[in-house]
Amino acid sequence: MEKKKVLVIGAGMGGLSAGSYLAMSGYDVELFEMSRVAGGVCTAWHRGDFTVDLCIHWLVGTGSASSFFDKWNELTPMDDIEVGYLEEYIRMEDLHGNFIRVFSDVNRLEEEFLQKAPEDRQKILEMTGAIRKLAHFPVAQSNPRELTNLWERARELIRMFPYMGVFQRFVSISLADYASEFTNPLLQKTIFHLFEPDVPAIFAILTLAWMSEHQAGYPKGGSLPFAQRILDQYVSRGGKVRYESKVTRILVEADRAVGIQLQDGTVVRGDWVVSAGDGHNTLFELLEGKYLTKELETFYEKRHTFPSLVFVALGVAKDLKDLPALVQFPLGRSLIIDPETIVDELKVRIHHFDPTLAPPGKTLITINLPTYNFPYWESLQTSEPVRYQSEKMRIAKALIEALEVRFGGIADKVEMIDVATPSTFTHFTNSWKGSFEGWLMTPETGFRNLPHSLPRLKGFFMCGQWVAVGGGLPRVMLSGREVAQLICHADRRPFIPHVAVQDQEQMAETP
Ligand SMILES: Cc1cc2nc3c(=O)[nH]c(=O)nc-3n(C[C@H](O)[C@H](O)[C@H](O)COP(=O)(O)OP(=O)(O)OC[C@H]3O[C@@H](n4cnc5c(N)ncnc54)[C@H](O)[C@@H]3O)c2cc1C
Structure with missing residues (x-):
């Protein structure tokens, strides 16, 4: 029997999850990812001696008592991961x-x-x-x-x-x-x-x-190796990824999604289209706002997203293991982040708990500065690139000064400075307003998710943090799993979630 083809937009955790489960269930799956790596915001990058880790601080489901553990275990053998608490x-x-x-x-x-x-x-x-x-x-x-x-x-x-x-x-x-x-x-x-x-x-x-x-811990190695493990399993199950392939249109015929168009004009047709990319981009651009429901319109008009971040990483030539891993302290004087954002307190993460992020005797420090002023950062980057760079440095220097005042012996040990802004977030992941985690969960939203499908569009599903309100890796992973279940159900095929560790053993035994 010919395999049905599923086109998945985005290779973040949502896309990797949907893709993995669909590949396990016998589909021909291809992920289309605009950037050069998989993982979406579950990522890290190298700067000099240091690995700047963006995402995982705690992962729900690292311990076997968690109801998420078994699900993660379907995507990657969890016992292979060293977890710190x-x-x-x-x-x-x-x-x-x-x-x-x-x-x-x-x-x-x-x-x-x-x-x-x-x-x-x-x-x-x-x-x-x-x-x-x-x-x-x-x-x-x-x-x-x-x-x-x-x-x-x-x-x-x-x-x-x-x-x-x-x-x-x-x-x-x-x-x-x-x-x-x-x-x-x-x-x-x-x-x-x-x-x-x-x-x-x-x-x-x-x-x-x-x-x-001990159900939520820190997987040693951090975000990128974790995403890479899931990607490797996906590929070993026959899944494909096309990198640097931004999707610019979802092709629709008679109210059925039949394929996608990439930025370079390439058209790819499939039996199902799944968007695990940015929600706003999907609904308002790729589908041109034609399949909105009242619920979605209200959400996109009224509900709050997580803020974006000015994310500052510092590589310090000093062992800081005696400091707490996360500490918040008041600043002596307020720090202006952008024209709408002033902070009086700093929350500082000292990554001494993961020796893979810095060489011995050195430490990675990261600081998230939340901001909702996405337009300012975007326009600064495009219209005044020199000032954009100098503003990033101004903030980094002010933070180094604050760390010096609080801890001492830091300023002259800083070897690496790296600053990402809301504009960076959108550039690399297409995230609406640079939000770092999609929809904010509030008392009004509770745990209710947005629907995975659009009532008037057949052949199409959505998953990821723009469906799973509140975001976070486990819920995003679960939403990808759910979409795979819905597709299998619609095709009257069994949904087959293998346990990853067994697969590996089987693979090893296969001649
Ligand atoms: C600083 C930070 C800290 C966090 N800490 C934690 C934590 O400790 N624990 C936790 O569980 N969660 C944490 N999260 C949240 C969690 O990482 C996210 O909710 C989750 O990774 C989102 O996955 P996603 O696949 O839905 O979206 P994304 O990761 O945004 O992935 C979407 C992917 O789609 C691609 N894409 C978008 N549009 C297109 C297009 N048109 N064409 C092709 N590709 C496209 C993007 O490039 C991206 O790769 C954190 C997030 C951040 C940023």
Whole structure:
């Protein structure tokens, strides 16, 4: 039987996941990726002695107790990956030398919070109680919502029942509002800055629960090797990738997607088209806005995206292993990032936990400076390239100065400076407004995803962080898996998710 051909736009984690599962299920799959590497924002780059890692700080599903572990294991043998679990997730400091440590272990976290903010005892115990309760909450479903029947949904509700109280309490309140329920100023600040302040508090509770249970750790080597492992498995299953192949149109005939057109004019036809690229680009440009629904229009008009970033990486010729891996401290004076963005605090990641990113005795430091001022950076880069470069350097120098003030002995040890801006994000991944993670999850969106298909367009699916609201590698991976299931279902073929480790053993045995 001739294999059906699936064209997948984008080789980020969403595209790699959909492509892998479709290849496993017997499809002829080709990914079309505009850049020169696969992985999308799950990436890293080399600068001098250093590897600048952009993405993975924690990966949900590294531990076998996680409901995501089995899914990752279908894409790459997880036991082959060395995983590290940090003792301390973040250290939050104030101007007076006080600090609160957010330990990964919930018992230590509780002890630290109670010791530093005894006046918030009740609230602290409520929080740590919720963390413990959700430790084994199985998030990853096996089937997409579109393929679950009433009975399965009822079973799902029953499964959710014991967690309902905690969910209702923490899903409808933003982290920022939740923080304001505490009275100790430093603890308030700690909670507020755990993650994006607009996400529902449940996001923080769940993440801390998974960290505590060693279900979310750091894969040694970081982002690019992780993406590369998944790419290798995909290729070993017969999947193909065409790099430097930007898709500029989805070809539609009689309301069915029948192929794609690349920037150089090449036309490729297929039985299915999957977009795992940027959502706005897909709906408004590749499909020319012809297949929008009311829900999508409202989302794209009203909902918030994650900000973009000025992302600064510094290579320091110094062993910084005695410093916390992530620390936030107030700046002596405000730093202007761009005309709409001023910061008073710095969140600094010191990557001493991964020796593959710097030679012995040296350390990679990265700092994310969130900004929503994408138009400024884009226009600066295109219209004033010299000032664009000098602005990047101005920010980097101000950060080095701040690190010198806080830690000392840094400024004269900086060997590498690398600054990415919102414009860089869009240039390399096409991301709408340079957003670093797609749709922001808020109390309004909750965990609800956007649909994988468009009601009036046949032969087409979408996956990735513009469908999986809130983004993040596990949810993006799951959305790719779901699209593969939906395609198999539509074609009445079995969905075949192999366990990657078994495949490797089988491959080794194959003469
Ligand atoms: C700084 C940072 C830190 C993060 N930290 C974590 C973390 O610790 N843990 C975690 O789980 N998640 C983290 N994330 C989020 C996670 O990395 C993303 O949500 C996820 O990788 C998104 O995958 P995606 O495939 O949906 O999108 P992308 O990675 O954006 O991939 C889309 C791909 O499509 C390509 N493309 C777009 N348009 C076209 C086109 N027209 N033609 C051809 N190709 C196209 C792009 O080049 C890109 O390769 C982080 C992200 C960032 C940026």
